[in-house]
Structure formats: structure tokens, C-alpha cells
Amino acid sequence: MRKKKKNYQKLKKPGVKKGDIVKILCGKDRGKQGRILSVDYQRSRITVEGVNIAKKAIRPSQQSPKGGIIDMALPVHISNVKLICPKCNQPTRVIRKKINERRHRVCNREKCNEIIDKV
Numbered sequence: 001m002r003k004k005k006k007n008y009q010k011l012k013k014p015g016v017k018k019g020d021i022v023k024i025l026c027g028k029d030r031g032k033q034g035r036i037l038s039v040d041y042q043r044s045r046i047t048v049e050g051v052n053i054a055k056k057a058i059r060p061s062q063q064s065p066k067g068g069i070i071d072m073a074l075p076v077h078i079s080n081v082k083l084i085c086p087k088c089n090q091p092t093r094v095i096r097k098k099i100n101e102r103r104h105r106v107c108n109r110e111k112c113n114e115i116i117d118k119v
């Protein structure tokens with residue numbers, strides 16, 4: 001009998017999650033800050049409030065009887081953003097640390113090193 005090879009796809013969990021404030025590093029919205037509205041772990045993309053806005057024409061429907069043009073936030077790649085540490089207010093790289101048997105996200109800046117939250 002042949003052994004079945006299990007093909008687990010390991011998803012690298014990004015250091016950011018919904019509700020975090022991030023800074024945009026690339027593109028037309030470089031330097032902007034915004035709150036993460038949604039995270040797509042599979043595609044490593046996130047949608048940030050007020051960033052990468054595109055105009056979209058929509059047809060009249062029940063939700064918007066008049067139709068017209070709406071602003072829509074398009075997802076940006078996760079590597080294009082940096083988390084703003086809530087403690088030191090600086091863009092930082094998040095590291096994961098185990099403290100008291102629990103995993104935490106920790107600010108990676110030397111002077112800060114604050115625990116951001118539980119993972």
C-alpha cells in the first residue's frame with residue numbers, strides 16, 4: 001500500500017488583522033493610514049478603509065435604486081502595509097512571542113517592545 005502524501009498548504013499568518021491601523025507603504029496611497037476592514041488570508045490581501053479607492057459604476061438595484069458611481073476600497077497586498085503600533089504610534093514589524101504560555105503580538109521596535117495584543 002502506498003502511503004498517501006498529505007499536502008498541507010501552510011498559510012503564513014500575517015501579522016495584521018481586522019481592526020488594526022496600518023500605514024500604506026506603496027502605491028498611490030503611500031503614507032496614508034487606515035483601519036483594516038477585512039483580511040484575505042488566502043491571497044494575503046487586505047482591505048483598508050479609505051485606501052486604494054476606485055470608482056465603480058453600479059446599476060440601479062434594490063439596494064441603490066438610483067444606481068450611479070460609488071467609491072470602493074480595493075484590497076492591497078499585505079507586504080505593502082505596516083502595522084502602526086498603538087503604543088508608540090510608529091510603523092512597526094510585528095513579532096510573535098510566547099509570554100506565560102500565551103502567544104502575543106509584540107512591537108518590534110527596540111524602545112517600545114510593547115505587547116500589542118493576544119494572538
Ligand SMILES: [Zn+2]
Nearest residue numbers: 085088107112
Ligand atoms: Zn511600539
